Amino acid sequence: MASRLIQNRQLSEDTWQVATDPTQAPAGANLLISLADWLAQPQAWLDHAGRAGVALQPTDDPVGLQPWLAQLALITVNFPAFTDGRGYSIARLLRERHGYAGQLRAVGDVFKDQLFYLSRVGFDAFLLREGEDAQDAISALDTFTEAYQVSVDRPEPLFRRRLG
Amino acid sequence: MYFYDEIDQRIVDERVAQFRDQTRRYLAGTLSEEDFRPHRLQNGLYIQRHAPMLRVAIPYGVLSSRQLRMLAQIARRYDRGFGHFTTRQNIQFNWPKLEDVPDILADLATVQMHAIQTSGNCIRNTTTDHFAGVAGDEQIDPRPYCELIRQWSTFHPEFAFLPRKFKIAVNGATHDRAATRVHDIGLDLVRDAQGAIGYRVLVGGGLGRTPLIGHVIREFLPEQHLLSYLDAVLRVYNRFGRRDNKYKARIKILVKELTPAKFRAAVEEEWAHLIDGPATLVPEELARIRSRIAVHDYQPSALTLADAAAQRSDDAAFLRWLQRNVIAHKVSGYACVTLSLKSTGVAPGDLGDSGLDAVAELADRYGFGELRVSHEQNLILPDVPVQHLGAVHTAAQALGLAQPNIGLITNIIACPGGDYCSLANARSIPVAQALQERFDNLDYQYDIGELDLNISGCMNACGHHHVGHIGILGVDKHGEEFYQVTIGGAQSATAALGRVIGPSLRQDEVPDAVERMIQRYLSLRDSEVERFVDVVQRLGIEPFKESVYGLKAHSESPAV
Structure with a gap:
């Protein structure tokens, strides 16, 4: 199957696998863990995984991950439907308030028409839903060449940049 | 209005390109209706009973004569020759073709207009x-x-x-x-x-x-x-x-x-x-931003509205219009004129393409080429020199836009209702028209005094029925159109929500019910300055309920 993961504006292979139990997961692999499983035994996951990532749902509060953000290489935020906008706030909180610097990946009902907004709030990777034209979707990252608001990609609002 | 700079313009142009791509993918079958829907809504595009409906943004109700002419051109070229001004100070076109919408948006962009976020689950027009x-x-x-x-x-x-x-x-x-x-x-x-x-x-x-x-x-x-x-x-x-x-x-x-x-x-x-x-x-x-909002070159004069009245003291129609449709401007010697889109026989808020062009002409001739849309669905010439009020009145009369009914019972706020809107439970326009016919007599309207009558075709309340002194809400009862009546609502600082007077009514019962309440009000008011809504606040809804349903009937069936 064709890759559906966009990283750094390019199609990429997904090297991560979902894991639910550190004793069962392959040691040294890139493991993606739910927030609840992570919080239950963070050290066990850190010891076991090659790199560790946490999968967030729109109802999850990202503040709970704060102690480990520097050790996480991936956080995914699920969009159960593209019209569920909670993940946009989660992304900004992770990037702007909690200083998360690893990969932030949008997953779920993700397709071309959301990519521009998603990239502005701090997502740098997008796992497209099945059946999407990935090259066409990448072009949507350039839909708009300017934006008014404060965002992760442009921390100064347009009105401050207009002064310069 | 605020004049775009190069960046504002570029953002709107890029939106047109984005929507053109979305429409193309939808028509090609690569973007499903389910996925297209929220995106077209955020461009103001609904799929309605007869055709798509396009809602164009008029940010905070301010527009230029040039923009109004473009709206007229769009009404002519892509629609059936008219537009409908809404309670959010926007304009809607009821008959565009879906495949034409990208071109309509491109035309709008040439005059710094768009349909961005006029619908959908997002931040709407302020x-x-x-x-x-x-x-x-x-x-x-x-x-x-x-x-x-x-x-x-x-x-x-x-x-x-x-x-x-x-x-x-x-x-x-x-x-x-x-x-x-x-x-x-x-x-x-x-x-x-x-x-x-x-x-x-x-x-x-x-x-x-x-x-x-x-x-x-x-x-x-x-x-x-x-x-x-x-x-x-x-x-x-x-x-x-x-x-x-x-x-x-x-x-x-x-x-x-x-x-x-x-x-x-x-x-x-x-x-x-x-x-x-x-x-x-x-x-x-x-x-x-202030520098990009046109600052007009006013030439203040000592002329007041009283002077305008004195100059035409024998022109009763002008005096009525002056009293109802004209207010003082903050610059001495100027006035703000409301052009009523509430004539009997016309759906509230509707205006044809030639009317749109003619109003643009008035804005250029008797102002600084600027207009306002009110949430009461009228158009406003905001900067008319007092000495030209007579000429504006004559021109407005010729256009059928001089009904001196601002603040009166026939200045009805109404949504498009079931004639157009697929959300509606009932039609609004025929009810509005029946009420306008019933109260067409100006002396009667003036005797009744200030009264806001608002009609919504469903509980989404686009016609703001809750805050009408009299509110009428279309409801569906077993597939039939009925109308629930509330009284005592008010907008502004004293905002209050109307109360339901009783069981909902059939469409043909509405004008009689309203008239009976008006008659009761006229008999109950303590003076001509006590408005309908004041009497409702003073005495409650009981006397009005009784006037509509009789002494017993109202207690027998519960309100819908």
Whole structure:
């Protein structure tokens, strides 16, 4: 199957696998863990995984991950439907308030028409839903060449940049 | 109006290209109806009973004659020759073809117009006083703040997929003509004890299925913190507003369920992280926006409305029009004229393409080429020199736009209703027309005095029926159209929600019911200055209920 993961504006292979139990997961692999499983035994996951990532749902509060953000290489935020906008706030909180610097990946009902907004709030990777034209979707990252608001990609609002 | 710079224009042009691509993919079958729908809605495009409906944004109700001419051209070229002005100060076209919409948006972009976020679960067009910048009772001009909010809300990346639609209104005058108390966020521009500008922030008002009056969550927000505070309110709503039930998804339900005090605490906690951040306003930006909002070259004179009346003291039609449709301007020697789109026989808020062109001509000849749309669905010439009022009246009469009925019973606010809208339970336009015919006699209207009559075809309340002195709501009973009547509603600072008088009525019963209530009012008022709504407030709904249903009938069947 064709890759559906966009990283750094390019199609990429997904090297991560979902894991639910550190004793069962392959040691040294890139493991993606739910927030609840992570919080239950963070050290066990850190010891076991090659790199560790946490999968967030729109109802999850990202503040709970704060102690480990520097050790996480991936956080995914699920969009159960593209019209569920909670993940946009989660992304900004992770990037702007909690200083998360690893990969932030949008997953779920993700397709071309959301990519521009998603990239502005701090997502740098997008796992497209099945059946999407990935090259066409990448072009949507350039839909708009300017934006008014404060965002992760442009921390100064347009009105401050207009002064310069 | 605010004139775009190169960046504002580029953003709108890029939106046209984006929507053209989305439409192409939809028509090619690569974007499903389900996925296209929220995207077309955020471009103001509904699929209605007969055809798509396109709602074009008129930011805070201000537009130029050039823009109005473009709307006329669009009505001619892509529609059936007319447009409908809405209670959110926008305009709707009822008959465009889906495949033409990208071209319509491209035409709009040539005059700095668009349909961005005029529908969908996002931040909608900000509304304000239709006399903003010209009203005699204005304390602070709301337009620069509305423009700041327009730019902040346009493609805000975090808040494009909210639980539900979100409406903001701003008022800067003594008399609130923006209905800030019935908006998701209402902002009253105020000054503190030192004279510094700020905002009183209300949250959680709204009409629709659950009408509520907003709560003040901050008495004074200093001017520079507007956008960070709005970010905080919206973030709390985006994260915690209900998404399980669309009827409980507006921010008013979150405020109510949390309690206003806890909601306020959540906003303040969020804001504590954002205060003094990069979203903090800089004085240069407000100055820049003010400089791009046309400042007109007024030539003040000593002429007053009383002088205009004295010059035509034998022209009864002019005097009536002067009394009802003209108000004093903040610049001496000028007046603000309301052109009534509420003539008997015309759907409230509708205007044909030649009428749109003719009004643009009036705005150029008797003003600075600027117009306003009121939430009462009329057009306003905001800058008419007093010496030209006679000529404007004559021209407006010739166009059928001089009905001297502003503030009277026939100045009906009505949504398009079941004739066009697929959400409606019942038609609005025939009810409005029957009432306009019933009360067509001007002497009778004047005798009744000030009365707001608002009609909505469903409980989404686009016709603001809850805040009408008389409100009429279309309801569906077993597939048949019925109408529920409320009385005692009011907009503005004394905002109140109307109360249901009894079982809903058939369409042909509505004019009689309204007339019986009016007759009861006329017999009960203590003087001519006591308005219908004042009598309802003084005596309650019982006398009116009785006038409609008789002494017994009303107690036998419960209200719908």
